[in-house]
Amino acid sequence: MTIQRREFVAALGAAGIVSTAGCSSTDGGDGSASDGGGGNGTDGDDGASESVGVAGETLTLTTTTSTYDTGLLDEIHTGFEEMYGVTVDAVPQGTGAALETARNGDSDVVMVHARGLEDEFMRNGYGINRRDLMFNDFVIVGPESDPAGIRGSGSATEALTAIADAEATFVSRGDNSGTHTKELNLWEAAGTDPGGDWYQETGTGMGEALNIADQQGAYTLSDRGTFISQRSEVDLTILVQGPIEDGPEILANPYGVMAVNPGVHENANYDLAMAYIGWITSPSVQTAISEYQVNGEQLFFPEAVSEDPDFQQYVPEGWSSDSADE
Amino acid sequence: MSVSLAATPELALALFDLPFRDGYVRSIILVSLYVSVTAVALSTLVSLPVAVVIGFADFPGKGFVKSVVNTGMGFPSVVVGLVVLFAVSNQGPLGSLELIFTREAMIMSQFVLATPPITAISLAAVDGVDDGVRDAARALGGTRLDAALVVVKEARYGIATAVLAGFGRAISEVGSVLIVGGNITSADGISKTRTLTTAIQLEARQGQYETALVLGAVLVALVLAVNAVVVRFGDRGAQG
Numbered sequence: 091m092t093i094q095r096r097e098f099v100a101a102l103g104a105a106g107i108v109s110t111a112g113c114s115s116t117d118g119g120d121g122s123a124s125d126g127g128g129g130n131g132t133d134g135d136d137g138a139s140e141s142v143g144v145a146g147e148t149l150t151l152t153t154t155t156s157t158y159d160t161g162l163l164d165e166i167h168t169g170f171e172e173m174y175g176v177t178v179d180a181v182p183q184g185t186g187a188a189l190e191t192a193r194n195g196d197s198d199v200v201m202v203h204a205r206g207l208e209d210e211f212m213r214n215g216y217g218i219n220r221r222d223l224m225f226n227d228f229v230i231v232g233p234e235s236d237p238a239g240i241r242g243s244g245s246a247t248e249a250l251t252a253i254a255d256a257e258a259t260f261v262s263r264g265d266n267s268g269t270h271t272k273e274l275n276l277w278e279a280a281g282t283d284p285g286g287d288w289y290q291e292t293g294t295g296m297g298e299a300l301n302i303a304d305q306q307g308a309y310t311l312s313d314r315g316t317f318i319s320q321r322s323e324v325d326l327t328i329l330v331q332g333p334i335e336d337g338p339e340i341l342a343n344p345y346g347v348m349a350v351n352p353g354v355h356e357n358a359n360y361d362l363a364m365a366y367i368g369w370i371t372s373p374s375v376q377t378a379i380s381e382y383q384v385n386g387e388q389l390f391f392p393e394a395v396s397e398d399p400d401f402q403q404y405v406p407e408g409w410s411s412d413s414a415d416e
Numbered sequence: 417m418s419v420s421l422a423a424t425p426e427l428a429l430a431l432f433d434l435p436f437r438d439g440y441v442r443s444i445i446l447v448s449l450y451v452s453v454t455a456v457a458l459s460t461l462v463s464l465p466v467a468v469v470i471g472f473a474d475f476p477g478k479g480f481v482k483s484v485v486n487t488g489m490g491f492p493s494v495v496v497g498l499v500v501l502f503a504v505s506n507q508g509p510l511g512s513l514e515l516i517f518t519r520e521a522m523i524m525s526q527f528v529l530a531t532p533p534i535t536a537i538s539l540a541a542v543d544g545v546d547d548g549v550r551d552a553a554r555a556l557g558g559t560r561l562d563a564a565l566v567v568v569k570e571a572r573y574g575i576a577t578a579v580l581a582g583f584g585r586a587i588s589e590v591g592s593v594l595i596v597g598g599n600i601t602s603a604d605g606i607s608k609t610r611t612l613t614t615a616i617q618l619e620a621r622q623g624q625y626e627t628a629l630v631l632g633a634v635l636v637a638l639v640l641a642v643n644a645v646v647v648r649f650g651d652r653g654a655q656g
Contacts, residue, residue, distance in 0.1 A: 150517060150598075159622050167603035179517055179608065181598035182618075195506035196516045295621030320623050357506050357514070 145175030149362045152189075152197040154268055155295050157345065158182035160315045160389050162382050169378070170369050176362060184295075186266030192216060195355035199363040203268035203313075203345045206275075209406035212348070216355075219364065220348035221371050222403040224379055224390040227332025228272055228341040231300070231317055232258075232309035234327055240309075241329045246338050247280035249330045254280075257288040259308035261299050264291030272343070273311045279340065300324050313343055315389035322385070334391070344393065346403070347371070371395070435627065437605035444601075444631075445638060448611040451519050451597075452587040455526035456534070459582050463534035464575065468564050471542035472550070482539065488532025493525075497592030500525040504596065517598035519609055525592035530582035537581055541574020542567055576646055583642060588635070590617050612638070 157163055158180060167178045183191060185202040189211050192200045201223065202208060211217040230240065230249055238256035240249035253260050262284070263270040277284050290308070292299050296316040303310040304324040314332060331337030347367055352360035369375055371394035379392045402409075470481060502508050504515040504524070515521040545567045553563040568575065590613035593599075597609035599618060610618075612635040619628035 155621065159618075164601075164603045164605065171603060177602060177608075179598065179600045180603075181517060181600060183598075195511075297622035297624070298620060301623040301625070316622075323623060355506065357511075 143175075144362060144365075146177075147359060147362055148177045148179055149199065149359055149366055150179045150181065150197040151199050151201060151366070152181045152183050152187070152191045153201040154185050154188060154203055154345075155182050156203070156269070156313045156316050157201055157390075159295070159297060160319055160384060162315075162379065162390060165382055166370070166375060166378050169375065170366060173369065174362070174365060178366070184265055185268035185271065189216075192350050195350070195357060197350060198359040199347065199349050199366050201345060201347045203343055204271040205344065205346065205407055207268075207271060208346050208348065212406050215353070216351055217348040218351045219367060220346050220404055221367055222393045222400065223345045223347045223370065224376075224392050224394070225342060225344040226314045226390050227334045227337065227343050228269065228311055229314050229317060229328045229332050229337070230309060230330035230341075231303070231312050231326040232329045233307040233325065235307070236329055237307075238309070243330050244338060246276055246330055246341050250276055250280045250284075251282055253309050254282045254284060254288075257286060259288050259290065259303075259306050260284065261303040261306070261308045261310040262289060262291045263296065263299050263311075264293045265295075267296075268343075269296060269311060269313055272341075276311070276340065300326065315384070318387050318389060319384045345390070440601070440605045440607070441631075441634065443605075443607040444610050444612055444615050445634065447519065447607045447609065448587055448613070448635075448638070451522045451593065451611060452526060452583060455523045455586050456530050456579060456583045458523070458527050459530040459534050459586075460579055463531050463538055463578070463582075464568065467535050467538035467542050467578075468568065471539055471567070472560075472564070482536070485532055485536045485539065489536055491529060491532065492591065493529055493589040494591035494595065496525050496528050497595035500528065500592060500596050516596065517600060517609060519597070521596040522593045522609060522611070525596050526586040526589065529589055529592065530586045533585055534578045534582035537578035538571070538575050541571035541578065544574060545570045576649075580643055580646055583646075584639060587611075587639060587642075588613060590614055 151163075153163065159182065163178075163180050167180065170176070171178060181188070181191065181197065185204045185207060188197070188200050188202050189207055191197050193211070193214075193216050200211075200217065208217065208220065212220060228246075230246060232238075232240070238249075238253045238258040240252050243249040243252070262273055290302075290306075292302055294302065296312055297320055299310055300312060300317065300320050301324065302308070304326055309329070310326075314334065317326075317328070328335075330341070332341035332343070333339050347370060349360060349363040349367060350358040352358045373395050376392035376395050379390050380388060382389060470478065500521060501516070504510045504513070504521045506514070506516065515524070549570055550563045550567055553566045554560075558566070590611075593609070593611050594614050594617060597611070597614065599610050599614040600608040601610050602608060607615075612631055616628045616631045616635070619625070619631060
């Protein structure tokens, strides 16, 4: 508190000084703005330690809300930070925003779940060295009463068509996230163009969307992980299962991780990004991912370690060296 | 810095048994205070002289300048966040400084947000000081600076209100710090760029409305404490 008072006094005092500068006060103010920010930055920096080598560097990871909000990243990142003596700044943004941030060169590595957007990211040259990381699945959840009668449907597209036909309220994320992208793909596959009062784009995160659906007795598409972590707080139930519980394959939810191309963004911390990708796809961390539980349930299923080669994980889906102009 | 302030969340924690890790709430309070207090201090540095200069000067278009400043009070914080993002992004003009996702970037955006209200309200306070005060200071042989200091002293309550309004704007906004700060904590739950507001947003996104509300109560308590400190400071200034 004394600091605040001192700053206040300093502010008033300095204000008087700057005011002598008269008409150039705007320039003077800008100068002191950056100076003051730097000076205070040293005071407020409590955690950063300087060291040689890779130690002390920061890896910026932009990722989806589902990996972050389930607590998985906090659980496993400590191991990486200790191994390399670095800091991981995990920025939870949603798939679309996470890729956009990386496209602007503001992150070093991305972990997202929308293969179509990832492929575009790679084709445009921004992302390299993609690996399949893990998967879970999407589920269609709704009220126990199930007004559209989709319970136990073996087909996600038929279920969505039934919801549209019944004009039962459906909550859409509407935020260009991986889940939203999947939802739009599902509507397209169902041959239905959703619209009307019953279709509500909320522009919110998964947790909020589940709450909104809960309040309105509506259906929504959720990743299984977020739904499990919130199940105890909402009156919603899984009506159409994903492939983990033998539901349709179209509801699979694979996560990929890839480095930002240092050829495009030379400031990207490529070394550390590749160290991270190597670490998170290693057998021990993949095991840690499979052992991570919320409410007694496994949320993510590791996919990176395999005896068999899967070349498609490294390239845009369907890419082949034989095909011409890629 | 916040010995007495940190007692507030601990009280709340004791009451509600929140699912936060050790040091989490304390660290987001410290980041919130650090960012907002710094931003408001810098804003005050700029706003006060500007307000005094505009208040003293008579020039055509003065009303228009005031309108522009007043309009600045209505800047949507998300838009300010986007503008600062474009500036500090690695693709932007300040990209080489690597400010994206740092507290310094958050200070920049809150500086932009807090400066218009502090300037506008300070200007109104300076305008409200009787012209006789300034004239008397000059008549007694004071320089322009002396006159300015006298007017600032006369207007100190209004200026304190201006600073508090700026602080309220800064510490309560969520849009810009979320965009330029990234809402980052370390893996052990210590905030790097997470503030109370972005922590509330995170809880709300996950549907944890109760914990979001408790953090909201902490934020209100913090603003209340800062207001009390500034008001007390103002009273002291009146005595001294």
